[in-house]
Amino acid sequence: MLKNFWYACEFSAAVTTKPKQVRILNQKLVFYRNAKGQLIALQDRCPHRGAALSLGWVKDDCIHCPYHAWKFQADGKCINIPANQPGIPIPKNARVDSYPIQEKYGLSGYFMETYQKNSVRQSHLCQNLKTQVYRKFSLNTN
Numbered sequence: 390m391l392k393n394f395w396y397a398c399e400f401s402a403a404v405t406t407k408p409k410q411v412r413i414l415n416q417k418l419v420f421y422r423n424a425k426g427q428l429i430a431l432q433d434r435c436p437h438r439g440a441a442l443s444l445g446w447v448k449d450d451c452i453h454c455p456y457h458a459w460k461f462q463a464d465g466k467c468i469n470i471p472a473n474q475p476g477i478p479i480p481k482n483a484r485v486d487s488y489p490i491q492e493k494y495g496l497s498g499y500f501m502e503t504y505q506k507n508s509v510r511q512s513h514l515c516q517n518l519k520t521q522v523y524r525k526f527s528l529n530t531n
């Protein structure tokens with residue numbers, strides 16, 4: 390996998406408020422939309438016991454793990470552990486990776502990067518995504 394590139398990996402219409410697992414280049418991601426229709430892309434592996442978040446549910450713009458219902462917000466941070474007693478802090482490592490994600494040409498693309506997290510390179514999106522779209526569909530049709 391090439392790091393620091395945009396990857397077109399799903400049709401935009403296929404991503405709804407219901408979590409959807411997207412596999413690309415041996416990576417498992419979960420895509421969903423918040424109440425405003427914005428796309429969210431997270432690592433599809435709960436940091437607690439490894440359950441697939443894509444089997445969970447979305448409520449209040451957060452995704453809930455299907456196993457013990459940990460609640461993750463769009464930036465990947467866990468903000469609720471139902472089994473915790475009141476006042477018990479949430480561990481700092483209770484989070485999943487989040488990825489910048491954009492829609493262009495009816496496709497959803499996410500940005501896999503190695504560093505400079507949260508620095509979305511908007512200017513490169515169209516060109517890189519267009520290139521990836523052509524590659525994906527030319528590969529699929531051959």
Ligand code: FES
Nearest residue numbers: 435437438454457
């Ligand atoms: S495996 Fe996700 S909350 Fe336990």
